[in-house]
Amino acid sequence: MNILTIPLRNTRRKWVKTLLLLVVFTLGVTSIVSLNYVSSVVGESLEKKLTAYGANILIMPKSEKLTVSYGGFSMGDMVLGVNDLSESEVVGAVETIELRERIAVVAPKLVSMAKVGGTAVGVVGVRWDKEQVLKGYWAVNGEFPTTDNGVVVGAKAASSLGVSPGSNLMLNDVLVTVSGVLMPTGSDDDSVVFASMSFAQAHFGTPDRVNFVEVAALCAGCPIEDIVAQIQAALPGTDIQALQSIVKQRMYSVNFVKQLILTVSLIILFIACCMVGVTMLSSVNERIKEIGLMRSLGFGRPSIFSIFCFEAMLIGSAAGIVGYLGGYALSLKILSMLDMAQGASPVFNAGHMALTGLLIVTVSVLSAFFPAWKASTVEPSEALIAL
């Protein structure tokens, strides 16, 4: 028996009132947790889907551009100090950054020119597995190559070269087979020929050399600037560009969902807090004589204050734990019902549960602050004596 016996017994005696308050608060926490789980999973899923629409970080060799003119005659820009990148070095470095979990795909490119008959055409060496992840929107008439000398030709290039799936063509002096023709994309991809990286490096460059590397990063959990800074630190001799407009477009959709859920969560939490505050206030008014009696027995203001705060803490901790578990279960149900968790799933986290519990306890105690303070200011003379 100690001071905690008083709120414990009181909540047990007024079990209907306590239960109702607990149910309301738990429902609030359940809603908030489930909404946040759903938003997190949907955001992650959405971002994974959006990642299929291209890269958002570009890694290029460091270069300096010099505008050359002489006697009023402009000779255009000269690019100085351009060195190719080492594919293994770049890919290896990106895999070592702290935020590597946020990297969805690293797709190196080697761009060169070749002649097909008398026509010049751009040849882009790619890693097929990476490229297909990066450009999930690609649709191919035919199939992606399974051999080194297979190529995929962009729609415009195929038209100008007069090739179709199954055709053979000479890239410089090398015979290749057109495995597939890309459906029009409306981008530069329509005008080039895609070959495997090993083929391109063997015939148009040097082994392990690439011109640039495209990276698709998931930015739900961190700003793109952090990822860029970490890659830059790992690859000091390169230029790293975040394609902010792409990132912003992607994050807008994700953040919109998150902000909406955050707003709804805050409203629910506010209403739940009001419920706790109002219930506690009515409890103080009901128990004014009890408070007066305790004060007459030598209970100080902090003791009275703590009795009501502890009641709120009891309700908050129960609502926090039950609400979290309920919210997690509800989020699983919602995601399975709406079929929205493609590529992502909610992960139960005991640490999150403890933090949520702590947050809810803090919020419920804060909600009870005014009623508890009011209770602590009761004087025995006001409560017990009929003047």
Added chain:
Amino acid sequence: MLEAKNITKTFHSEGLNTYALVGVDLSVESGEFVSIVGRSGSGKTTFLNVLSTLLAPDSGEIVYKGEDVTAMTASRLNRLRQKDFAVVFQFHYLLPYLSAQENVLLPYMKGMGLVPKEARRRADLCLERVGLSGKGTKLPGHLSGGEQQRVAIARALVKESSVLFADEPTGNLDKVTGESIMDLLVDLKKDGLSIVMVTHDNEYAAMADRVVSMADGKIVETL
């Protein structure tokens, strides 16, 4: 041991001043039983509340063991209420969700520390003293009015206070139960407890060592 010096108290309500206490003096010796009688509105309950520190006087001093109670800090006053002074009200004011024993132990439940075993033993002894042996586990709702008042007295006794203030302790009880409560108070006085009791009942008042009569906020007679 306890002395009231020139106590005044005025209540203000709706523009009217009610002079409840007008320069009241009283001294209570250790182990003395003083009863205060008077008509309704004579100021006796107000005086008891001022003496027991539940109500602050407008002026005057309450001196307990040489210390001015009216000048005490809140924490010192809390300690005084917890240790030295005990109050029994006309209405027992038991917490309905605590058992009789827990109600008796309430003064020990103001902190996080557990109630010591010695206090529990004392609570059982106090309940036995007021004739409620074996009823410690009962909730107040399962006790009669007289038994509830006895629990309230046991709650006042458990702290081994020096002064017991009783405000109409028999006011809500039948004759037989009231007499048993008075017998209990007389026994407690014999054990050395100082008692200040407010009552309407002259028969019960006469059981005290001294009877103080009040009228219009003043002591008008001491017998």
